[in-house]
Amino acid sequence: MSMKVAPRLKSRPKRYRRFTSRTLAIPRFVVQRMMLKPLVWSLTRVDVRTEADLRRLRGAFLVVANHASHLDTPLVLGSLPRRLSRYLAAGAAADYFFEVRWRKWLTSLVFNTFPVDRTGARAHSGVSKRLLARGVPLLIFPEGGRSASGRIGAFKPGAAALAIACDVPCVPVAICGAHEAMPRGQWWPVRGRPPVTVRIGAPIWPRPGESATAFTERLATEVRRLHAMNDSDEPADRPRSSKGDGMTEVRHMKWWGWGNEGVAFEYRDKPDFAPFVQQAIGLDVTAPGVSVPEFDSLEVPESRLDDEFRTELEQIVGADHVQVDAMSRVVHTFGKSIRDLLRVRSGSLERTPDVVVYPGDEDQVQRLVHAAVAADCVVIPFGGGSNIAGSLEPAPDEERVVISLDMGRMNRVLEIDEESGLARIEAGALGPDLERELGKRGWTMGHFPDSFTHSTLGGWIATRSSGMQSDKYGDIADIVRGVRVARPGGVVEIRAIPSASTGPSVREMIVGSEGRLGVITEATMHVHRVPEVREILGYFFPNWKAGLAAMREIAESDASPTVTRVSDAPESAFSFATRKESKGIEAAGANALMRVLKARGWDLDQICLSFIGYEGSASHVRYEKKLVRKIVRRHGGFSVGKSPGRLYDQKKFDTPYIRDFLLDRGAAGDVSETAAPWSKLEHLYEHTIASARKAYDDIGVQGWIMCHLSHSYHAGACLYFTFAFMHGDEPLKQYDHVKSAIQQAFIDAGGTLSHHHAVGVEHAPWLSQDISPEGVALMQGLFDSADPKRNFNPDKIIPRS
Numbered sequence: 001m002s003m004k005v006a007p008r009l010k011s012r013p014k015r016y017r018r019f020t021s022r023t024l025a026i027p028r029f030v031v032q033r034m035m036l037k038p039l040v041w042s043l044t045r046v047d048v049r050t051e052a053d054l055r056r057l058r059g060a061f062l063v064v065a066n067h068a069s070h071l072d073t074p075l076v077l078g079s080l081p082r083r084l085s086r087y088l089a090a091g092a093a094a095d096y097f098f099e100v101r102w103r104k105w106l107t108s109l110v111f112n113t114f115p116v117d118r119t120g121a122r123a124h125s126g127v128s129k130r131l132l133a134r135g136v137p138l139l140i141f142p143e144g145g146r147s148a149s150g151r152i153g154a155f156k157p158g159a160a161a162l163a164i165a166c167d168v169p170c171v172p173v174a175i176c177g178a179h180e181a182m183p184r185g186q187w188w189p190v191r192g193r194p195p196v197t198v199r200i201g202a203p204i205w206p207r208p209g210e211s212a213t214a215f216t217e218r219l220a221t222e223v224r225r226l227h228a229m230n231d232s233d234e235p236a237d238r239p240r241s242s243k244g245d246g247m248t249e250v251r252h253m254k255w256w257g258w259g260n261e262g263v264a265f266e267y268r269d270k271p272d273f274a275p276f277v278q279q280a281i282g283l284d285v286t287a288p289g290v291s292v293p294e295f296d297s298l299e300v301p302e303s304r305l306d307d308e309f310r311t312e313l314e315q316i317v318g319a320d321h322v323q324v325d326a327m328s329r330v331v332h333t334f335g336k337s338i339r340d341l342l343r344v345r346s347g348s349l350e351r352t353p354d355v356v357v358y359p360g361d362e363d364q365v366q367r368l369v370h371a372a373v374a375a376d377c378v379v380i381p382f383g384g385g386s387n388i389a390g391s392l393e394p395a396p397d398e399e400r401v402v403i404s405l406d407m408g409r410m411n412r413v414l415e416i417d418e419e420s421g422l423a424r425i426e427a428g429a430l431g432p433d434l435e436r437e438l439g440k441r442g443w444t445m446g447h448f449p450d451s452f453t454h455s456t457l458g459g460w461i462a463t464r465s466s467g468m469q470s471d472k473y474g475d476i477a478d479i480v481r482g483v484r485v486a487r488p489g490g491v492v493e494i495r496a497i498p499s500a501s502t503g504p505s506v507r508e509m510i511v512g513s514e515g516r517l518g519v520i521t522e523a524t525m526h527v528h529r530v531p532e533v534r535e536i537l538g539y540f541f542p543n544w545k546a547g548l549a550a551m552r553e554i555a556e557s558d559a560s561p562t563v564t565r566v567s568d569a570p571e572s573a574f575s576f577a578t579r580k581e582s583k584g585i586e587a588a589g590a591n592a593l594m595r596v597l598k599a600r601g602w603d604l605d606q607i608c609l610s611f612i613g614y615e616g617s618a619s620h621v622r623y624e625k626k627l628v629r630k631i632v633r634r635h636g637g638f639s640v641g642k643s644p645g646r647l648y649d650q651k652k653f654d655t656p657y658i659r660d661f662l663l664d665r666g667a668a669g670d671v672s673e674t675a676a677p678w679s680k681l682e683h684l685y686e687h688t689i690a691s692a693r694k695a696y697d698d699i700g701v702q703g704w705i706m707c708h709l710s711h712s713y714h715a716g717a718c719l720y721f722t723f724a725f726m727h728g729d730e731p732l733k734q735y736d737h738v739k740s741a742i743q744q745a746f747i748d749a750g751g752t753l754s755h756h757h758a759v760g761v762e763h764a765p766w767l768s769q770d771i772s773p774e775g776v777a778l779m780q781g782l783f784d785s786a787d788p789k790r791n792f793n794p795d796k797i798i799p800r801s
């Protein structure tokens, strides 16, 4: 349960009483959270990334942030957990904000401001110390003013000196994109909801005896590091693989799990989560989890790379970009499927790549491909390493040298053809990197898979990915127009033509090829103007059948929402269980709504939560919402407003961390998804649920399965199942049994083996049932002729016979 920062309330001299006044905190809450935050969040696209666990932060502290825009203070206040921002007092220039009475009054009311001397006058000296001594946390911008260029300037030592004198920690915060959104001299953000990211780092304490200069340096370095994670214009001092022993600037996920080091799923602020999981799979989440093994305890196979070939690789990409250390090779061995995570956590590393290389441009990729094929090596292109189909692992019995070709340095947006709405982008660009670069010029690609933060353009193309807004923007197969692929014979160049009649589509052969046809170096993608309005509304349906029918009717209608998603009753219950504790009006409102629904005859256990997204001009969005409202009503549903949708939108990229949380506690939780025509969806759903339940019975476990529909098309939609159970001593065997039952159910009920997670090795057993043996033979012919010596990511999609 979260606690409020507790300013010391005893012996408050009158002058400081306003800072800790509970009465004044109420209007401040109303203005900050109910007016300012919704306004700033609607005018910009704010992404809050909390890199650290702030739950243990208590008492006074300083927030130190870079400063380039008047948006910065509302952004920080709106991004910090309410517990920490409630009494946060923002430093404001005494010579500007405290000279005029109305300005002083207004900023004090809204931002709890305290005066900061900038002019050398010491009229307010000691105020900040006294506030800290009273437990009031402070927000300080150590640059001393807003940067005119948007670049982070030198930090003044005042904040560090204050932290040392009062022995309080500093929370570093990097605000990225606010300068572009509303630079100095402007009083309103630019049009088009520019993207802004607020990155909150781990609290930093002054070291014993540390000078203010040294502490300032540490704080500045941390804020720059957080900023550089977002903005490659800043000096790049990016974190590397969790152990940090690679020599490149490319970021990687944790070797043992999803996402960034230090970020984890938290259940304690979600009061319904523990009882829900207990009931669903019999797991007590409050019991301590097991820790991940020490990396040094893993037995990592030796690299088979010899010195001569290493020198050849170094001559192509430079010595810093050829890695053979154990951490680099382990990070590049697997993707992030549950099979992958179970194996890497248990040290089951039969075969790792022998070397990881990081090319910097297409010419280097081409030379690497030539060298690798000439030496009969295996080349496995690596994007973000986020796939969940076993698309990366080298075959355990592979005798040849295996090269993991990491595309992470090739991450630029090369060109935007504004007239055609096309952008040329290098294949190694991660989602946030490419969207940020496009966003700076008012464009978006509109591709947002749940793995967005850690997957790349090349990976999306190579796995036929689909993002949450595919209803409007299309799957990656629709978005990619042109593509360049490095192959032994030279570069395949498919130009960005809107549509062409040039025989079987080579572009389509590359899409979904999982590295088997060569290395995608860049692609030319559809891009769109950032919409004026973007909204995701929440809806309730009385049951799953009604939700499905409404989604089908919306797909058929004139409305073209960006997202159509409806969860079945178990998934809706799960969503409710992961809500944070609500109090006061919010909690009373939710309870009242449930009472009304019950009175109207709704079975509350059958409620299905839905999200529908809208984008475009304000009038277009209004029109679409009206159309959808009518359809929803016809199926017994109604809108529950913007808040659930906003929450879903903000938190969707954090959900993947839950799988590690469960694994730490002996439970396997994973996903399987398919697509089928509308006419088959209901049966497919029932059949899959029944098959999973039978599989749980077979292995004698209490299992859970839930589902949502997303990605609607003219002829059908994707059904996305999430399943979980407490595993025993043979987790892989048990997992394979359940997963296989679900996959087979898809095929038997008329669905495909995967809508957007690719084939890899994990889904390969169902390929022939999906596309027919003759279809597999055709594909095999393509692979055999394109790659006769099986140098390119062999054994994926079609296993060795």
Ligand SMILES: Cc1cc2nc3c(=O)[nH]c(=O)nc-3n(C[C@H](O)[C@H](O)[C@H](O)COP(=O)(O)OP(=O)(O)OC[C@H]3O[C@@H](n4cnc5c(N)ncnc54)[C@H](O)[C@@H]3O)c2cc1C
Residues within 6 Å of the ligand: 258, 335, 336, 337, 380, 381, 382, 383, 384, 385, 386, 387, 388, 391, 392, 407, 427, 428, 448, 449, 450, 451, 454, 455, 456, 457, 458, 459, 460, 461, 462, 463, 464, 465, 466, 467, 468, 513, 514, 515, 516, 518, 519, 520, 521, 656, 756, 757, 758, 793, 796
């Ligand atoms: C929690 C979670 C959520 C996910 N959500 C989604 C989702 O919403 N939608 C979705 O579509 N997927 C999703 N995925 C799956 C995964 O993110 C996608 O498969 C993604 O497209 C993989 O991209 P990547 O850059 O990580 O590729 P990697 O995992 O590095 O590689 C995947 C395959 O592509 C090949 N490849 C990578 N780059 C290139 C290149 N430049 N040239 C040739 N081949 C290349 C690799 O060799 C490999 O075969 C999710 C995964 C997880 C773990």
